[in-house]
Amino acid sequence: MSTLHTVNKSPYERGSLDSCLAHALPGDAVLLIEDAVVGARAGSTRVAEALKAAMPGCTIHVLGPDLAARGIPADAVVEGVSVVDYGGFVDLAATHDKSQAWL
């Protein structure tokens, strides 16, 4: 049973990404949407390190239109994080057994 986790708040504002990463199991996917996309920016930040640490087990994705809306280029994301569009969001929801929104 795999889960798609969605996180929609900036990890610099709320603890929902930390909670999500602490609960995500191997085989799960984490999708950053809305304000959470700022966490996907590459750099020597605590959040970028946390995403890298989670990646051997989980796949990490970020919603491209929300990145663009916040002026973050798609090639400026943490290595290994995949940029998806809304269709990709639907695919992630379809290919995992359930979805969990970390609101």
Added chain:
Amino acid sequence: MKFAVVVNEGPYTHQASDTAYQFTKAALEKGHEIYRVFFYHDGVNNATRLTVPPQDERNVQKNWSELAEKNALDMVVCIAAAQRRGILDEGEAKRHGKGEGSANIAPGFRISGLGQLIEAGIQADRLVVFGD
């Protein structure tokens, strides 16, 4: 695949209603079925026909209504959440003595109970939640 979508946030609040709309649209474009869109908590505010946003701006309520019309979507508004926030259909307006013409539910939405959310969770393959 059958999807059910839950919207817990009102329009123009943050981004959840917009994200839910784009997700629903993308799922339909990919050939999936949307079993139901359930509006709960402040999400019921998406269902008022009285919003008048600036003409050059997206119209969240109208977007939902048009998507529903085009794809025969079942868009359900939680009755208890709707009554608290003044979202009424003809029957509810009459029942609460709100006077002629005070029903404000937008086209494509219907008012029903939480059972519709539970049923959507059972019937759909995936339940995807959007909120603040």
